[in-house]
Amino acid sequence: MQNSLNLEGVEQQALKDYTEQAYLDYSMYVILDRALPQIGDGLKPVQRRIIYAMSELGLSASSKPKKSARTVGDVIGKFHPHGDSACYEAMVLMAQDFSYRYPIIIGQGNWGSTDDPKSFAAMRYTESRLAPYAKSLLQELAQGTVDWSPNFDGTLKEPVVLPARLPNLLLNGTTGIAVGMSTDVPPHNLNEVASALVHLIDNPKATVANLMKHIKGPDYPTGGELVSPAADIKEIYETGGGTVRLRASYKLEGNDIVITSLPHQISGAKLLEQIAAQMRAKKLPQVDDLRDESDHEDPTRLIISKKRGVDVEQLMSHLFSTTSLERTVRVNMNIIGLDGRPRLFNLLEMLKEWLVFRKETVTNRLNHRLQIVSDRLHILDGLLVAYLSIDEVIAIIRKEDEPKPVLMKRFRLSDIQAEAILNLRLRNLAKLEEMKIRGEQDELNEERDGLQKTLGSAARLKTLIKKEILEDAEAYGDERRTQIVQRVAAQALDESQLVVSEPVTVVLSQAGYARAARGHEVDPATLSYRSGDAFLAAQKGRSNQLAMFIDSTGRVYSVIAGTLPSARGQGEPLSSRFKPPDGAAFCGAMIGESDKKYLIASDAGYGFVATLDDLVSRNKAGKSVLKVPAGGKAIVPAPVPAGAECLIAAVSSIGRLLLFEMEELPELAKGKGNKLINIPSKKYKSGEETMVAAAVIPEDGSLQVHTGTRVMTIKWSDLDDYYGDRALRGSMLPKGWRKVERLSSGES
Numbered sequence: 001m002q003n004s005l006n007l008e009g010v011e012q013q014a015l016k017d018y019t020e021q022a023y024l025d026y027s028m029y030v031i032l033d034r035a036l037p038q039i040g041d042g043l044k045p046v047q048r049r050i051i052y053a054m055s056e057l058g059l060s061a062s063s064k065p066k067k068s069a070r071t072v073g074d075v076i077g078k079f080h081p082h083g084d085s086a087c088y089e090a091m092v093l094m095a096q097d098f099s100y101r102y103p104i105i106i107g108q109g110n111w112g113s114t115d116d117p118k119s120f121a122a123m124r125y126t127e128s129r130l131a132p133y134a135k136s137l138l139q140e141l142a143q144g145t146v147d148w149s150p151n152f153d154g155t156l157k158e159p160v161v162l163p164a165r166l167p168n169l170l171l172n173g174t175t176g177i178a179v180g181m182s183t184d185v186p187p188h189n190l191n192e193v194a195s196a197l198v199h200l201i202d203n204p205k206a207t208v209a210n211l212m213k214h215i216k217g218p219d220y221p222t223g224g225e226l227v228s229p230a231a232d233i234k235e236i237y238e239t240g241g242g243t244v245r246l247r248a249s250y251k252l253e254g255n256d257i258v259i260t261s262l263p264h265q266i267s268g269a270k271l272l273e274q275i276a277a278q279m280r281a282k283k284l285p286q287v288d289d290l291r292d293e294s295d296h297e298d299p300t301r302l303i304i305s306k307k308r309g310v311d312v313e314q315l316m317s318h319l320f321s322t323t324s325l326e327r328t329v330r331v332n333m334n335i336i337g338l339d340g341r342p343r344l345f346n347l348l349e350m351l352k353e354w355l356v357f358r359k360e361t362v363t364n365r366l367n368h369r370l371q372i373v374s375d376r377l378h379i380l381d382g383l384l385v386a387y388l389s390i391d392e393v394i395a396i397i398r399k400e401d402e403p404k405p406v407l408m409k410r411f412r413l414s415d416i417q418a419e420a421i422l423n424l425r426l427r428n429l430a431k432l433e434e435m436k437i438r439g440e441q442d443e444l445n446e447e448r449d450g451l452q453k454t455l456g457s458a459a460r461l462k463t464l465i466k467k468e469i470l471e472d473a474e475a476y477g478d479e480r481r482t483q484i485v486q487r488v489a490a491q492a493l494d495e496s497q498l499v500v501s502e503p504v505t506v507v508l509s510q511a512g513y514a515r516a517a518r519g520h521e522v523d524p525a526t527l528s529y530r531s532g533d534a535f536l537a538a539q540k541g542r543s544n545q546l547a548m549f550i551d552s553t554g555r556v557y558s559v560i561a562g563t564l565p566s567a568r569g570q571g572e573p574l575s576s577r578f579k580p581p582d583g584a585a586f587c588g589a590m591i592g593e594s595d596k597k598y599l600i601a602s603d604a605g606y607g608f609v610a611t612l613d614d615l616v617s618r619n620k621a622g623k624s625v626l627k628v629p630a631g632g633k634a635i636v637p638a639p640v641p642a643g644a645e646c647l648i649a650a651v652s653s654i655g656r657l658l659l660f661e662m663e664e665l666p667e668l669a670k671g672k673g674n675k676l677i678n679i680p681s682k683k684y685k686s687g688e689e690t691m692v693a694a695a696v697i698p699e700d701g702s703l704q705v706h707t708g709t710r711v712m713t714i715k716w717s718d719l720d721d722y723y724g725d726r727a728l729r730g731s732m733l734p735k736g737w738r739k740v741e742r743l744s745s746g747e748s
Helices: 015-036 045-056 068-079 084-093 130-138 168-172 189-202 230-239 270-278 312-322 347-388 390-399 404-411 415-422 433-458 458-476 681-686 716-722
Strands: 105-108 127-131 148-150 157-159 174-177 182-185 241-247 249-255 256-261 287-292 301-307 326-332 335-338 342-344 502-509 513-518 535-542 546-551 553-561 588-590 597-601 606-611 636-640 647-651 656-661 691-696 702-709 711-714 742-747
Touching: 015 045, 015 174, 045 068, 045 084, 045 127, 045 130, 045 157, 068 084, 127 130, 127 174, 130 458, 168 189, 168 347, 182 335, 189 347, 230 606, 249 312, 256 312, 270 287, 270 301, 270 312, 270 636, 287 742, 301 312, 301 433, 301 681, 347 390, 347 404, 347 415, 347 458, 390 404, 502 588, 502 636, 588 716, 597 691, 691 702, 702 716, 711 716
Parallel strands: 535 588, 636 691, 691 742
Antiparallel strands: 105 127, 148 157, 174 182, 182 326, 241 326, 249 256, 256 301, 287 301, 335 342, 502 513, 502 535, 546 553, 546 588, 597 606, 597 636, 647 656, 647 691, 702 711, 702 742
16 A cells, blocks of 8 residues: 655645745845845945944954954854855955045955955955044944844844945945846045035935036046046936946156056056067057056056157057057946835936935934933933932932832932932032033033924935035045046057068969068069979068959958068968968969059950059958959959059960050959950960960060060060050060060069
8 A cells, every 4th residue: 555645734836936936035135135235325235244343343443453354254253144255355345445436444464456456365364444434334323323133143233224424335336246137336536426415405406417517427446537428428327327438547758658547447467468469469569668667656657668750649549449458337327225126226316315315314313312312311300309309318218128119209200210319329419410410401401402403404404414424525535536538439550550661572372372571672483482382473562561462263352461471481371361262273462552553454365453442351251353254364463653654565375465555454443354465265265375464564664574484574665566556466475485474574
């Protein structure tokens, strides 16, 4: 007989419902008790518990510091039963003057650096105490201002929120990632925030635009520049979300650029690594050297030594664009409001909500003090009655076994008053004490009247709140660190500007291997080539110019010449840099200024003159420029000399040479072009005859015909034998020179 499971009295729930509720509970815990700050004091629970535990340990700004391990032990043992490392890290963050705009803790020892904020020493080595600013959070804690709740084991009480006299959340900012939401509140300047609060108290209908006359923008502890447009900052303050752009600040000292401040949470060491990486890649020829001269007096002093004649603004704009000298910081002001619910606040809502909190706190403080004053006056009234009848009081005390009820009945005293009389010392029975009581009564009555007037008048309460805000601003405020500057957007330098400008000869082999030899005196035919490979084409230019290569299909590809491998090697295959069509071979090279012209042609005898600027392509697949017939290919492009009347020379594979005026050939950006030399279509299709080379000869120049290792030079005066109109058949070259490999122009 099988035993059945008895589920009587056991609550049953669908797994779907259970997991949904469990995850929701976890989510709310993370949101409310871990990741998001409370608007009143701007603190997360762990931060609040650290500050409160330190105050309970007597670690005020004027006290001697204690080991951080002692503080962490109290925090996790009494209020925050979580990991000690996470607790200590939260503590360190509040002590780092480069992380917090107004640090809450003063640390002694190694508390990290801007280069590595997490390089702080272990808590057993460091000491800490509260900073003077912490007084603004704790000053009113014992004055009945906030609610208290049991700690995790119910043996102690801890404050639900600290009675902050200033909007700490807006001053120090915070970051946090919860479940389904996150927060990123930037820090602000205390003087600006205090001014905005006073304005809002006096003008409850103020707008975000009104407040921005006081709060110009975030103020980060590491300084730098805020370069976001004013309209973007206003949009952030109106919506509660967006991004701001932070930029390092610099100055010039002779030939050095000195970085004096960095964007928030940027490491100077890593920044120098980024710049050095560009220098190693030969992408920053304008910079000679980098140095880090930061010390205690100058926490940020990074030196960038530039070369003479370099445009500083252009160089810095490039560095802002390509390194962490400029960064974008997210703003997302998700905060837990006074109703205990997280939501997105804009600047106006945040300040209004905090003023509600501050008004409640001040009201609680005044009521608490009023109660203390009233209780003391009540006791003083009883003591005065006793002094006026001191002999009778003494007699009752001496005679009665239980004098307290007798005193209460005889002099109409309350229990508290009778207890106070019975606790009097003999020395306080002197006649002088009566005068002290009356003097204290007068002072307390005056104070009670003042408290009652303040509590009964909204105007007086506002004035008190304003006065205290301004007092704290005077005590803890300072000048703005992050300057708000209107700057043009950073622009990275063109790739050609990042390469040293020096003469080079771009060499292309028949197998499609390219390299760049220094100088223009190189004879490319004498360079070393791979087995089975040989020289094809070479062009002279500068290392910072675009080297362009045309393939057999008529597509053109571009690359900075200075990035090609040195001629000390045998080059690298262009197919590794570009993506030519299957079966395509590279047929020629071009280089020069953007207005440089080249003759581009196919072996079918058609071509045109093109400007390099029209041929540029940043695409790895190149740019289709020359229309090549099926089965045909492009030939080596020929440079066009600038500012001279020229002749175009075209030669066919059977040795027919034709020269004609360059004006007869059009300038195009792309296409098939016009016929240069007449190649019969039947011979071309059968492969019997093709155009193998072309050249452009300046006036008074010469034509060089290359056949194998031999070169024949035809002077300008002898070119008439081959001169004619464009698209003719041309004349035959002498025997022995009809297997032409290439043509080039030379001097007469």
